[in-house]
Amino acid sequence: MKNKDEAVVVFSGGQDSTTCLAWALNRYKKVYAVSFDYGQRHKKELECAASIAKDFEVEQVVIDLKELNQLAPNSLTRADIEVDKDAPEEGTPNSFVEGRNMLFLTYAAIFAKTHGVTDIITGVSQSDFSGYPDCRDIFIKSLNTTLNLAMDYEFDVITPLMWLDKEETWELADELGVFDIVRNKTLTCYNGIIGDGCGDCPSCKLRKKGLDRYLARR
Numbered sequence: 001m002k003n004k005d006e007a008v009v010v011f012s013g014g015q016d017s018t019t020c021l022a023w024a025l026n027r028y029k030k031v032y033a034v035s036f037d038y039g040q041r042h043k044k045e046l047e048c049a050a051s052i053a054k055d056f057e058v059e060q061v062v063i064d065l066k067e068l069n070q071l072a073p074n075s076l077t078r079a080d081i082e083v084d085k086d087a088p089e090e091g092t093p094n095s096f097v098e099g100r101n102m103l104f105l106t107y108a109a110i111f112a113k114t115h116g117v118t119d120i121i122t123g124v125s126q127s128d129f130s131g132y133p134d135c136r137d138i139f140i141k142s143l144n145t146t147l148n149l150a151m152d153y154e155f156d157v158i159t160p161l162m163w164l165d166k167e168e169t170w171e172l173a174d175e176l177g178v179f180d181i182v183r184n185k186t187l188t189c190y191n192g193i194i195g196d197g198c199g200d201c202p203s204c205k206l207r208k209k210g211l212d213r214y215l216a217r218r
Contacts, residue, residue: 008032034104037064120156128166
């Protein structure tokens with residue numbers, strides 16, 4: 001039986017997914033947080049996700065996808081690959097994990113269907129997508145159609161942040177009452193530093209740029 005009162009959130013414990021988790025908790029009676037262990041070099045990500053899920057009193061499920069580490073070596077899964085400090089002029093950054101969002105959403109959809117849930121929420125954004133092709137709206141819409149056909153089920157993949165930049169994402173977190181949690185307890189840094197992060201990797205630079213702009217008018 002399909003239940004529109006429940007939702008599944010793809011949850012990493014980072015800024016975007018935590019904002020989406022808070023967004024979902026304002027709209028659904030029950031929310032599942034689905035996280036993934038894909039051999040990421042910073043296990044603190046999973047620790048942050050577990051801690052935040054506990055704070056929000058949300059049921060969390062961790063799915064093992066460690067084989068992704070072997071199939072798609074990159075700077076987020078390999079300690080011997082240094083994270084690009086700036087986006088390359090051509091191609092994707094070396095922090096791009098091939099197929100990650102496709103796999104995450106596919107497994108989240110399997111979990112959702114077996115629990116009678118149709119709504120799947122993910123924090124991808126085309127406005128600040130850092131050169132990752134699997135964060136684009138066209139990909140999400142395409143995969144949504146594919147999942148529906150593959151499982152003969154009416155999934156709705158929802159992207160609350162798709163057209164928001166980081167400044168607007170901070171504003172949304174503030175409106176949802178989770179600004180301090182997002183700022184102090186999430187892990188967005190590619191170098192594994194919780195909160196404001198290292199300040200030097202592309203993810204930290206993007207996060208700080210948005211935060212500074214939002215605080216300037218808060």
